[in-house]
Amino acid sequence: MYGASVDDVKHDEKEDAGKMAAFEARIARGEKIEPGDWMPAEYRKQLIRMISQHAHSEIVGMLPEGAWITRAPSLKRKLILLAKVQDEAGHGQYLYHAAETLGISREEMVEMLLTGAAKYSNIFNYPTLNWADIGTIGWLVDGAAIMNQTMLARCSYGPYSRAMVRICMEENFHKKQGQEQVILLSQGTPSQQKMMQDAITRWWWPTLMMFGPHDTDSPNSPLLVRWGIKTRSNDELRQDFVNQMAPDLMALGLELPDPDLRLNEETGNWDFGAINWDEFWRVVKGDGPMNAQRMAARRKAHDDGLWVREALAAYAERQARLN
Amino acid sequence: MSDTQWPRFMVFQQVVAGEPLVHNGTVHAPDLEMSLLNGRDVFLRRPAAHALWVVPVECILTKTIEELQDGSWLTGVKEAGGPMARYHVFGKLHHQGQLEQIGMVEAAGPEQALKTAMSEQQGRTVWVWWVFPVSSVLASDEDDIDSLFRFAESHDFKNQAYYPVITMMRQIRARGKR
Numbered sequence: 001m002y003g004a005s006v007d008d009v010k011h012d013e014k015e016d017a018g019k020m021a022a023f024e025a026r027i028a029r030g031e032k033i034e035p036g037d038w039m040p041a042e043y044r045k046q047l048i049r050m051i052s053q054h055a056h057s058e059i060v061g062m063l064p065e066g067a068w069i070t071r072a073p074s075l076k077r078k079l080i081l082l083a084k085v086q087d088e089a090g091h092g093q094y095l096y097h098a099a100e101t102l103g104i105s106r107e108e109m110v111e112m113l114l115t116g117a118a119k120y121s122n123i124f125n126y127p128t129l130n131w132a133d134i135g136t137i138g139w140l141v142d143g144a145a146i147m148n149q150t151m152l153a154r155c156s157y158g159p160y161s162r163a164m165v166r167i168c169m170e171e172n173f174h175k176k177q178g179q180e181q182v183i184l185l186s187q188g189t190p191s192q193q194k195m196m197q198d199a200i201t202r203w204w205w206p207t208l209m210m211f212g213p214h215d216t217d218s219p220n221s222p223l224l225v226r227w228g229i230k231t232r233s234n235d236e237l238r239q240d241f242v243n244q245m246a247p248d249l250m251a252l253g254l255e256l257p258d259p260d261l262r263l264n265e266e267t268g269n270w271d272f273g274a275i276n277w278d279e280f281w282r283v284v285k286g287d288g289p290m291n292a293q294r295m296a297a298r299r300k301a302h303d304d305g306l307w308v309r310e311a312l313a314a315y316a317e318r319q320a321r322l323n
Numbered sequence: 324m325s326d327t328q329w330p331r332f333m334v335f336q337q338v339v340a341g342e343p344l345v346h347n348g349t350v351h352a353p354d355l356e357m358s359l360l361n362g363r364d365v366f367l368r369r370p371a372a373h374a375l376w377v378v379p380v381e382c383i384l385t386k387t388i389e390e391l392q393d394g395s396w397l398t399g400v401k402e403a404g405g406p407m408a409r410y411h412v413f414g415k416l417h418h419q420g421q422l423e424q425i426g427m428v429e430a431a432g433p434e435q436a437l438k439t440a441m442s443e444q445q446g447r448t449v450w451v452w453w454v455f456p457v458s459s460v461l462a463s464d465e466d467d468i469d470s471l472f473r474f475a476e477s478h479d480f481k482n483q484a485y486y487p488v489i490t491m492m493r494q495i496r497a498r499g500k501r
Contacts, residue, residue: 031418034451036387080480090368097348097365106351159348162421170369176486183491251496316329316353323354 015040027228032158035101043227046220047157048102050229052109055095057121059113062088063297064128064290065137073131080177081134087170094167098159114299121145122280123210125288132185132192132199138178140200140207140245146171147237148211156228179248186252193253200249201257208272209280211238239269246270330379332358333453334366335413335424337374343424344376346413346453355379355461363463363471372472375463382459384433386452391441400438403431409457410436414449422453 019038026033033039062085069085072078096106112118123141128134146168153164185196212218212234224230242261247270249256260273282288329351335344347366352358358377367375390396410433412426426443430436437454463471 076480083480087369090365093365097350101349158419161419162348173483176483176488177480179488180486180491183488183495187495248492251492312353315357319354 024227027156030228031156032161033156034158040227042223043229044102046224046227046229047160048099048104051095051099051102051160052104052112053119053121055092055099055109056113056118057124058088058092058095060120060124060294060298063294064124064126065134067128068131068134071131072134077181084138084174084177087174091167091170094163098163101159110302114295114302116286116295119284121210122283122288123206124294125283125290126203126206127290129202130195130199132182132195133203135178135181135185135196136199136203138174139182140178140203141210142171142174142178143245144207144210144241146175147241151230151232151237154231182249182254183252186254197254200254204256204258205276205279208238208242208275211235211241213277213280242270242272243268246272329353330381332362332377332379333383334358334362335376335378336366336372337376338372340373342373344374344413345424346422349380350377359461359463367472373468375467375471377461378455378459383453383455384437386437388448388450391452397438397441400434403435405431407431410440410454411457411460412436412440412444413453414444414447415451416447416449418450422451425449427457428454 020040023033023038023040023043033043065081065088066085069078069081072081096109099109100106109118113120128137149164149168149171153161153168155161155164182196182200185192187193188196215221215233215235218234221230221233225233246256246261247263258273260271262271263269264271283291286292330353331349331351332355333349334347336347337344347362350358350361350365352361355377359375362375362377386396407429408431410428410430411424412428413422414425415422416425426440428436428439428443430439433454433456437452440452440454441449
Protein backbone atom coordinates (compact mmCIF):
# COMPACT_ATOMS: atom_id res chain seq x y z
CA MET A 1 0.00 0.00 0.00
CA TYR A 2 1.46 3.32 -1.04
CA GLY A 3 1.33 6.03 1.56
CA ALA A 4 -2.01 4.80 2.64
CA SER A 5 -1.21 3.68 6.15
CA VAL A 6 0.23 7.07 6.87
CA ASP A 7 -2.90 9.11 7.20
CA ASP A 8 -5.61 7.66 5.04
CA VAL A 9 -7.64 6.53 7.95
CA LYS A 10 -9.01 3.13 7.25
CA HIS A 11 -11.96 3.53 9.58
CA ASP A 12 -11.77 -0.10 10.47
CA GLU A 13 -13.89 0.37 13.51
CA LYS A 14 -15.41 -3.05 13.83
CA GLU A 15 -14.85 -3.43 17.47
CA ASP A 16 -14.08 -6.81 18.83
CA ALA A 17 -12.66 -7.74 22.17
CA GLY A 18 -9.38 -8.89 20.66
CA LYS A 19 -8.65 -5.61 18.91
CA MET A 20 -9.69 -3.60 21.93
CA ALA A 21 -7.47 -5.67 24.22
CA ALA A 22 -4.49 -5.28 21.88
CA PHE A 23 -5.13 -1.52 21.66
CA GLU A 24 -5.36 -1.10 25.41
CA ALA A 25 -2.24 -3.23 25.89
CA ARG A 26 -0.33 -0.91 23.56
CA ILE A 27 -1.44 2.09 25.59
CA ALA A 28 -0.49 0.36 28.83
CA ARG A 29 3.00 -0.21 27.41
CA GLY A 30 3.28 3.52 26.70
CA GLU A 31 3.24 3.12 22.91
CA LYS A 32 2.04 5.94 20.69
CA ILE A 33 -1.02 5.26 18.55
CA GLU A 34 -0.43 6.48 14.99
CA PRO A 35 -2.95 7.57 12.31
CA GLY A 36 -3.20 4.29 10.38
CA ASP A 37 -3.48 2.11 13.49
CA TRP A 38 -6.71 0.51 14.64
CA MET A 39 -8.45 2.57 17.29
CA PRO A 40 -11.90 2.44 18.90
CA ALA A 41 -14.45 4.80 17.34
CA GLU A 42 -14.85 6.57 20.68
CA TYR A 43 -11.08 7.23 20.91
CA ARG A 44 -11.14 8.80 17.45
CA LYS A 45 -14.22 10.83 18.32
CA GLN A 46 -12.83 12.16 21.59
CA LEU A 47 -9.53 13.10 19.95
CA ILE A 48 -11.24 14.94 17.09
CA ARG A 49 -13.32 16.82 19.66
CA MET A 50 -10.31 17.76 21.77
CA ILE A 51 -7.82 18.58 19.01
CA SER A 52 -10.27 20.62 16.92
CA GLN A 53 -11.44 22.52 20.02
CA HIS A 54 -7.83 23.16 20.81
CA ALA A 55 -7.15 24.42 17.27
CA HIS A 56 -10.20 26.71 17.39
CA SER A 57 -8.96 28.09 20.72
CA GLU A 58 -5.62 29.04 19.20
CA ILE A 59 -7.37 30.82 16.32
CA VAL A 60 -9.98 32.63 18.43
CA GLY A 61 -7.27 33.33 21.00
CA MET A 62 -5.62 35.70 18.53
CA LEU A 63 -8.54 38.12 18.85
CA PRO A 64 -8.26 39.45 22.42
CA GLU A 65 -4.52 40.02 22.06
CA GLY A 66 -4.68 41.20 18.47
CA ALA A 67 -6.90 44.03 19.69
CA TRP A 68 -3.85 45.56 21.41
CA ILE A 69 -1.29 45.33 18.61
CA THR A 70 -2.04 48.85 17.41
CA ARG A 71 -2.08 50.19 20.96
CA ALA A 72 1.11 48.58 22.30
CA PRO A 73 3.02 51.17 24.34
CA SER A 74 6.37 50.76 22.52
CA LEU A 75 7.80 49.31 19.33
CA LYS A 76 9.45 46.54 21.34
CA ARG A 77 6.15 45.50 22.93
CA LYS A 78 4.43 45.69 19.55
CA LEU A 79 7.00 43.32 18.00
CA ILE A 80 6.67 40.89 20.90
CA LEU A 81 2.89 40.91 20.65
CA LEU A 82 2.88 40.54 16.86
CA ALA A 83 5.20 37.52 17.07
CA LYS A 84 3.06 35.98 19.81
CA VAL A 85 -0.19 36.37 17.89
CA GLN A 86 1.52 34.88 14.83
CA ASP A 87 2.60 31.92 16.97
CA GLU A 88 -1.01 31.30 17.98
CA ALA A 89 -2.02 31.20 14.30
CA GLY A 90 0.77 28.69 13.69
CA HIS A 91 -0.43 26.53 16.59
CA GLY A 92 -3.92 26.54 15.14
CA GLN A 93 -2.61 25.35 11.77
CA TYR A 94 -0.47 22.70 13.41
CA LEU A 95 -3.40 21.33 15.40
CA TYR A 96 -5.79 21.31 12.42
CA HIS A 97 -3.16 19.16 10.68
CA ALA A 98 -3.07 16.77 13.63
CA ALA A 99 -6.88 16.51 13.65
CA GLU A 100 -6.95 15.85 9.89
CA THR A 101 -4.95 12.65 10.46
CA LEU A 102 -8.06 11.30 12.21
CA GLY A 103 -10.16 11.59 9.06
CA ILE A 104 -11.95 14.92 9.51
CA SER A 105 -11.46 17.67 6.92
CA ARG A 106 -10.38 21.23 7.57
CA GLU A 107 -13.65 22.52 6.09
CA GLU A 108 -15.75 20.42 8.44
CA MET A 109 -13.85 21.74 11.46
CA VAL A 110 -14.03 25.39 10.36
CA GLU A 111 -17.72 24.96 9.60
CA MET A 112 -18.32 23.58 13.09
CA LEU A 113 -16.58 26.58 14.64
CA LEU A 114 -18.45 29.13 12.52
CA THR A 115 -21.87 27.58 13.17
CA GLY A 116 -21.17 27.31 16.88
CA ALA A 117 -21.30 23.50 16.88
CA ALA A 118 -17.72 23.34 18.17
CA LYS A 119 -16.45 25.07 21.27
CA TYR A 120 -13.25 26.96 21.93
CA SER A 121 -11.62 27.87 25.22
CA ASN A 122 -14.02 29.86 27.34
CA ILE A 123 -11.32 32.28 28.45
CA PHE A 124 -11.40 34.09 25.10
CA ASN A 125 -14.97 35.19 25.70
CA TYR A 126 -13.64 37.75 28.17
CA PRO A 127 -12.58 41.22 26.98
CA THR A 128 -9.09 42.75 27.10
CA LEU A 129 -9.81 46.13 28.66
CA ASN A 130 -6.36 47.53 29.37
CA TRP A 131 -2.74 46.97 28.37
CA ALA A 132 -1.95 45.00 31.54
CA ASP A 133 -4.38 42.34 30.29
CA ILE A 134 -1.79 41.37 27.67
CA GLY A 135 0.87 40.49 30.24
CA THR A 136 -1.77 38.72 32.31
CA ILE A 137 -2.87 36.59 29.38
CA GLY A 138 0.76 35.68 28.66
CA TRP A 139 1.59 34.67 32.20
CA LEU A 140 -1.68 33.33 33.60
CA VAL A 141 -3.67 32.16 30.58
CA ASP A 142 -0.72 30.71 28.66
CA GLY A 143 0.61 29.40 31.98
CA ALA A 144 -2.65 27.52 32.59
CA ALA A 145 -2.65 26.25 29.00
CA ILE A 146 0.90 24.95 29.46
CA MET A 147 -0.11 22.84 32.49
CA ASN A 148 -2.72 21.14 30.34
CA GLN A 149 -0.50 20.89 27.27
CA THR A 150 2.49 19.48 29.13
CA MET A 151 0.20 16.63 30.10
CA LEU A 152 -1.08 16.26 26.52
CA ALA A 153 2.50 16.14 25.20
CA ARG A 154 2.61 12.69 26.84
CA CYS A 155 -0.75 11.59 25.42
CA SER A 156 -1.16 8.32 23.57
CA TYR A 157 -1.94 9.76 20.13
CA GLY A 158 1.35 10.39 18.29
CA PRO A 159 0.47 13.40 16.10
CA TYR A 160 -1.23 15.24 18.99
CA SER A 161 1.61 14.57 21.40
CA ARG A 162 4.24 15.75 18.91
CA ALA A 163 2.25 18.91 18.15
CA MET A 164 2.08 19.57 21.89
CA VAL A 165 5.83 19.24 22.42
CA ARG A 166 6.43 21.95 19.89
CA ILE A 167 3.57 24.17 21.04
CA CYS A 168 4.67 23.95 24.69
CA MET A 169 8.09 25.28 23.73
CA GLU A 170 6.56 28.40 22.23
CA GLU A 171 3.96 28.82 24.98
CA ASN A 172 6.70 28.72 27.59
CA PHE A 173 8.25 31.61 25.76
CA HIS A 174 4.94 33.52 25.84
CA LYS A 175 4.63 32.82 29.53
CA LYS A 176 8.04 34.34 30.20
CA GLN A 177 7.22 37.40 28.12
CA GLY A 178 3.94 37.83 30.00
CA GLN A 179 5.56 37.34 33.39
CA GLU A 180 8.18 39.96 32.57
CA GLN A 181 5.44 42.45 31.69
CA VAL A 182 3.51 41.75 34.87
CA ILE A 183 6.65 42.10 36.99
CA LEU A 184 7.54 45.44 35.40
CA LEU A 185 4.03 46.90 35.63
CA SER A 186 3.53 45.69 39.21
CA GLN A 187 6.79 47.42 40.19
CA GLY A 188 6.05 50.51 38.11
CA THR A 189 4.28 53.83 38.71
CA PRO A 190 1.13 53.94 40.86
CA SER A 191 -1.10 54.06 37.77
CA GLN A 192 0.73 51.09 36.23
CA GLN A 193 0.30 49.17 39.49
CA LYS A 194 -3.38 50.03 39.54
CA MET A 195 -3.83 48.87 35.95
CA MET A 196 -1.97 45.63 36.75
CA GLN A 197 -4.12 44.95 39.81
CA ASP A 198 -7.29 45.56 37.78
CA ALA A 199 -6.19 42.99 35.18
CA ILE A 200 -5.34 40.33 37.79
CA THR A 201 -8.64 40.90 39.58
CA ARG A 202 -10.61 40.32 36.39
CA TRP A 203 -8.60 37.38 34.99
CA TRP A 204 -7.90 35.28 38.09
CA TRP A 205 -11.19 33.38 38.30
CA PRO A 206 -11.73 32.89 34.54
CA THR A 207 -8.20 31.44 34.40
CA LEU A 208 -9.02 28.88 37.11
CA MET A 209 -12.11 27.91 35.10
CA MET A 210 -9.88 27.09 32.12
CA PHE A 211 -9.12 23.69 33.67
CA GLY A 212 -12.75 22.72 33.22
CA PRO A 213 -15.39 21.35 35.57
CA HIS A 214 -14.54 19.54 38.79
CA ASP A 215 -13.54 15.91 38.31
CA THR A 216 -16.90 14.81 39.67
CA ASP A 217 -18.67 16.77 36.88
CA SER A 218 -16.36 15.82 34.03
CA PRO A 219 -18.08 12.92 32.26
CA ASN A 220 -15.40 12.16 29.66
CA SER A 221 -12.49 12.09 32.08
CA PRO A 222 -12.35 8.42 33.15
CA LEU A 223 -12.32 7.18 29.56
CA LEU A 224 -9.71 9.76 28.54
CA VAL A 225 -7.49 8.69 31.43
CA ARG A 226 -7.91 5.00 30.62
CA TRP A 227 -6.85 5.57 27.00
CA GLY A 228 -3.86 7.67 27.92
CA ILE A 229 -5.22 10.88 26.39
CA LYS A 230 -5.34 12.62 29.73
CA THR A 231 -3.00 11.52 32.45
CA ARG A 232 -4.04 14.02 35.14
CA SER A 233 -7.42 15.31 36.25
CA ASN A 234 -8.83 18.84 35.93
CA ASP A 235 -8.67 19.43 39.68
CA GLU A 236 -5.09 18.20 40.00
CA LEU A 237 -3.92 20.54 37.26
CA ARG A 238 -5.89 23.45 38.71
CA GLN A 239 -4.34 22.91 42.16
CA ASP A 240 -0.82 22.81 40.67
CA PHE A 241 -1.54 26.07 38.86
CA VAL A 242 -2.72 27.85 42.01
CA ASN A 243 0.28 26.52 43.95
CA GLN A 244 2.62 27.87 41.32
CA MET A 245 0.96 31.24 40.65
CA ALA A 246 -0.43 32.47 43.97
CA PRO A 247 2.92 32.93 45.78
CA ASP A 248 4.54 34.63 42.77
CA LEU A 249 1.66 37.07 42.25
CA MET A 250 1.56 37.86 45.96
CA ALA A 251 5.32 38.44 46.02
CA LEU A 252 4.72 41.16 43.46
CA GLY A 253 2.30 42.87 45.83
CA LEU A 254 -0.74 41.91 43.78
CA GLU A 255 -3.97 40.93 45.51
CA LEU A 256 -5.94 37.92 44.35
CA PRO A 257 -9.73 38.29 44.49
CA ASP A 258 -10.29 35.30 46.76
CA PRO A 259 -10.64 35.81 50.55
CA ASP A 260 -10.34 32.03 51.08
CA LEU A 261 -6.96 31.72 49.39
CA ARG A 262 -4.32 30.56 51.86
CA LEU A 263 -1.46 28.13 52.16
CA ASN A 264 -2.58 24.94 53.88
CA GLU A 265 0.41 23.99 56.03
CA GLU A 266 -0.74 20.37 56.31
CA THR A 267 -1.17 19.59 52.63
CA GLY A 268 1.32 22.12 51.27
CA ASN A 269 -1.39 23.21 48.82
CA TRP A 270 -2.91 26.66 48.42
CA ASP A 271 -6.58 26.28 49.34
CA PHE A 272 -8.94 28.45 47.34
CA GLY A 273 -12.60 29.47 47.41
CA ALA A 274 -15.55 28.11 45.44
CA ILE A 275 -15.56 28.65 41.67
CA ASN A 276 -18.64 30.33 40.22
CA TRP A 277 -19.80 27.50 37.96
CA ASP A 278 -22.99 29.33 37.05
CA GLU A 279 -20.84 31.95 35.35
CA PHE A 280 -18.74 29.24 33.70
CA TRP A 281 -21.73 27.48 32.16
CA ARG A 282 -23.39 30.74 31.20
CA VAL A 283 -20.29 31.76 29.22
CA VAL A 284 -19.85 28.28 27.71
CA LYS A 285 -23.44 28.41 26.48
CA GLY A 286 -22.80 31.67 24.65
CA ASP A 287 -23.75 34.34 27.13
CA GLY A 288 -20.29 35.65 28.00
CA PRO A 289 -19.20 39.25 27.55
CA MET A 290 -17.50 38.65 24.19
CA ASN A 291 -19.01 35.47 22.63
CA ALA A 292 -20.98 37.29 19.95
CA GLN A 293 -18.10 39.61 18.99
CA ARG A 294 -15.60 36.73 18.77
CA MET A 295 -17.81 34.72 16.45
CA ALA A 296 -18.63 37.76 14.34
CA ALA A 297 -14.90 38.48 13.95
CA ARG A 298 -14.20 34.87 12.93
CA ARG A 299 -17.01 34.84 10.36
CA LYS A 300 -15.85 38.14 8.93
CA ALA A 301 -12.27 36.87 8.67
CA HIS A 302 -13.50 33.72 6.93
CA ASP A 303 -15.62 35.70 4.46
CA ASP A 304 -12.86 38.25 3.84
CA GLY A 305 -10.44 35.40 3.13
CA LEU A 306 -12.59 34.00 0.33
CA TRP A 307 -10.50 35.64 -2.38
CA VAL A 308 -7.38 33.89 -1.07
CA ARG A 309 -9.05 30.49 -1.26
CA GLU A 310 -10.31 31.32 -4.75
CA ALA A 311 -6.85 32.44 -5.87
CA LEU A 312 -5.32 29.20 -4.59
CA ALA A 313 -7.97 27.18 -6.36
CA ALA A 314 -7.31 29.06 -9.62
CA TYR A 315 -3.59 28.38 -9.24
CA ALA A 316 -4.27 24.68 -8.62
CA GLU A 317 -6.49 24.48 -11.71
CA ARG A 318 -3.88 26.12 -13.87
CA GLN A 319 -1.12 23.86 -12.55
CA ALA A 320 -3.29 20.82 -13.25
CA ARG A 321 -3.78 22.02 -16.84
CA LEU A 322 -0.06 22.60 -17.33
CA ASN A 323 1.02 19.23 -15.95
CA MET B 324 -12.51 23.29 -4.69
CA SER B 325 -11.72 22.64 -1.10
CA ASP B 326 -8.09 22.76 -0.10
CA THR B 327 -8.09 19.50 1.79
CA GLN B 328 -8.97 17.68 -1.42
CA TRP B 329 -5.65 18.71 -2.84
CA PRO B 330 -2.96 16.04 -2.88
CA ARG B 331 -1.04 15.35 0.30
CA PHE B 332 2.71 15.70 0.71
CA MET B 333 4.99 14.41 3.43
CA VAL B 334 7.30 17.01 4.93
CA PHE B 335 10.79 16.19 6.22
CA GLN B 336 13.18 18.50 8.02
CA GLN B 337 16.93 18.53 8.43
CA VAL B 338 18.00 20.64 11.39
CA VAL B 339 21.75 20.63 10.80
CA ALA B 340 23.72 19.80 7.66
CA GLY B 341 24.78 16.15 7.60
CA GLU B 342 22.19 14.92 10.11
CA PRO B 343 19.40 12.53 9.09
CA LEU B 344 16.17 14.11 7.92
CA VAL B 345 13.18 13.64 10.22
CA HIS B 346 9.52 13.37 9.29
CA ASN B 347 7.47 16.40 10.33
CA GLY B 348 3.94 15.80 9.10
CA THR B 349 1.75 16.30 6.06
CA VAL B 350 0.45 19.27 4.12
CA HIS B 351 -2.12 19.63 1.36
CA ALA B 352 -1.11 21.58 -1.74
CA PRO B 353 -1.83 21.83 -5.46
CA ASP B 354 1.76 20.97 -6.40
CA LEU B 355 5.23 20.22 -5.05
CA GLU B 356 6.40 23.83 -5.03
CA MET B 357 3.41 25.00 -2.99
CA SER B 358 3.79 22.04 -0.66
CA LEU B 359 7.34 23.19 0.12
CA LEU B 360 6.08 26.66 1.02
CA ASN B 361 3.18 25.27 3.06
CA GLY B 362 5.55 22.89 4.82
CA ARG B 363 7.80 25.76 5.70
CA ASP B 364 4.91 27.85 7.05
CA VAL B 365 3.39 25.08 9.12
CA PHE B 366 6.44 23.30 10.50
CA LEU B 367 9.39 25.70 10.35
CA ARG B 368 7.98 29.07 11.30
CA ARG B 369 10.19 29.42 14.38
CA PRO B 370 12.84 26.70 14.49
CA ALA B 371 15.91 27.10 12.32
CA ALA B 372 16.57 24.41 9.71
CA HIS B 373 19.11 23.46 7.11
CA ALA B 374 16.82 21.77 4.60
CA LEU B 375 13.23 20.81 3.95
CA TRP B 376 11.97 18.00 1.72
CA VAL B 377 8.51 17.31 0.38
CA VAL B 378 7.35 14.05 -1.19
CA PRO B 379 3.95 13.22 -2.70
CA VAL B 380 2.26 10.71 -0.37
CA GLU B 381 1.47 8.32 -3.21
CA CYS B 382 5.19 7.91 -3.94
CA ILE B 383 5.85 6.38 -0.51
CA LEU B 384 5.77 2.64 0.09
CA THR B 385 5.01 2.03 3.76
CA LYS B 386 5.13 -1.15 5.82
CA THR B 387 4.66 -1.56 9.54
CA ILE B 388 6.37 -4.13 11.74
CA GLU B 389 3.02 -5.91 12.09
CA GLU B 390 2.50 -6.16 8.35
CA LEU B 391 5.95 -7.69 7.95
CA GLN B 392 5.74 -9.94 10.99
CA ASP B 393 4.88 -13.27 9.42
CA GLY B 394 7.33 -12.85 6.53
CA SER B 395 4.73 -13.49 3.83
CA TRP B 396 5.07 -10.04 2.28
CA LEU B 397 8.84 -10.41 2.00
CA THR B 398 8.71 -13.85 0.35
CA GLY B 399 6.12 -12.51 -2.10
CA VAL B 400 8.49 -9.86 -3.46
CA LYS B 401 9.68 -10.98 -6.88
CA GLU B 402 13.08 -10.31 -8.34
CA ALA B 403 12.61 -7.64 -10.97
CA GLY B 404 14.65 -6.62 -13.95
CA GLY B 405 14.28 -3.21 -15.48
CA PRO B 406 16.03 0.06 -14.83
CA MET B 407 17.57 0.63 -11.42
CA ALA B 408 16.71 3.74 -9.42
CA ARG B 409 17.82 5.15 -6.10
CA TYR B 410 15.45 5.06 -3.13
CA HIS B 411 15.50 6.86 0.21
CA VAL B 412 14.84 4.65 3.22
CA PHE B 413 13.19 6.04 6.36
CA GLY B 414 12.39 4.14 9.53
CA LYS B 415 10.72 4.65 12.87
CA LEU B 416 13.34 3.36 15.30
CA HIS B 417 11.55 4.13 18.58
CA HIS B 418 7.93 3.65 19.47
CA GLN B 419 7.56 7.23 20.50
CA GLY B 420 9.84 8.71 17.88
CA GLN B 421 9.34 10.11 14.42
CA LEU B 422 10.45 8.51 11.20
CA GLU B 423 14.02 9.35 10.28
CA GLN B 424 16.32 8.85 7.35
CA ILE B 425 18.27 5.61 7.72
CA GLY B 426 19.79 5.04 4.31
CA MET B 427 19.60 4.88 0.55
CA VAL B 428 19.43 1.82 -1.72
CA GLU B 429 19.44 1.12 -5.43
CA ALA B 430 16.72 -1.17 -6.73
CA ALA B 431 14.43 -1.96 -9.66
CA GLY B 432 11.27 -0.96 -7.82
CA PRO B 433 9.93 0.11 -4.42
CA GLU B 434 9.28 -3.43 -3.15
CA GLN B 435 12.78 -4.52 -4.11
CA ALA B 436 14.13 -1.35 -2.48
CA LEU B 437 12.43 -2.16 0.80
CA LYS B 438 13.62 -5.77 0.64
CA THR B 439 17.20 -4.60 0.13
CA ALA B 440 16.88 -2.05 2.92
CA MET B 441 15.55 -4.72 5.31
CA SER B 442 18.48 -6.99 4.64
CA GLU B 443 20.92 -4.11 5.07
CA GLN B 444 19.35 -3.07 8.38
CA GLN B 445 19.09 -6.57 9.81
CA GLY B 446 19.14 -6.76 13.57
CA ARG B 447 17.65 -3.32 13.92
CA THR B 448 14.07 -2.96 15.13
CA VAL B 449 12.20 -0.77 12.69
CA TRP B 450 8.57 -0.17 13.64
CA VAL B 451 7.57 1.51 10.39
CA TRP B 452 9.37 1.58 7.04
CA TRP B 453 9.00 4.21 4.33
CA VAL B 454 10.70 3.91 0.96
CA PHE B 455 10.43 6.43 -1.88
CA PRO B 456 12.36 7.22 -5.06
CA VAL B 457 15.00 9.94 -4.83
CA SER B 458 13.42 11.44 -7.95
CA SER B 459 10.10 12.03 -6.15
CA VAL B 460 11.61 14.51 -3.66
CA LEU B 461 11.57 18.27 -3.93
CA ALA B 462 14.33 19.53 -1.63
CA SER B 463 15.11 23.08 -0.68
CA ASP B 464 18.61 24.11 -1.65
CA GLU B 465 21.37 26.16 -0.06
CA ASP B 466 20.01 29.40 -1.50
CA ASP B 467 16.71 28.87 0.30
CA ILE B 468 18.26 28.84 3.76
CA ASP B 469 18.39 32.60 4.26
CA SER B 470 14.94 33.39 2.98
CA LEU B 471 13.09 30.36 4.35
CA PHE B 472 14.78 29.04 7.47
CA ARG B 473 17.25 31.47 8.98
CA PHE B 474 16.43 32.15 12.58
CA ALA B 475 16.02 35.88 13.18
CA GLU B 476 19.07 36.25 15.41
CA SER B 477 19.01 40.03 15.36
CA HIS B 478 15.62 40.04 17.10
CA ASP B 479 16.55 40.03 20.75
CA PHE B 480 12.95 39.78 21.83
CA LYS B 481 12.76 36.29 20.33
CA ASN B 482 15.50 35.12 22.65
CA GLN B 483 14.44 33.37 25.86
CA ALA B 484 17.37 34.92 27.75
CA TYR B 485 15.89 38.33 27.01
CA TYR B 486 13.32 37.73 29.78
CA PRO B 487 15.25 37.03 33.00
CA VAL B 488 12.08 36.44 35.03
CA ILE B 489 13.63 34.03 37.51
CA THR B 490 16.28 36.54 38.50
CA MET B 491 13.70 39.32 38.63
CA MET B 492 11.43 37.31 40.95
CA ARG B 493 14.38 36.42 43.18
CA GLN B 494 15.43 40.05 43.51
CA ILE B 495 11.89 41.14 44.35
CA ARG B 496 11.52 38.40 46.97
CA ALA B 497 14.89 39.39 48.46
CA ARG B 498 13.66 42.94 48.87
CA GLY B 499 10.79 41.46 50.81
CA LYS B 500 8.37 44.04 49.58
CA ARG B 501 7.50 45.97 46.54
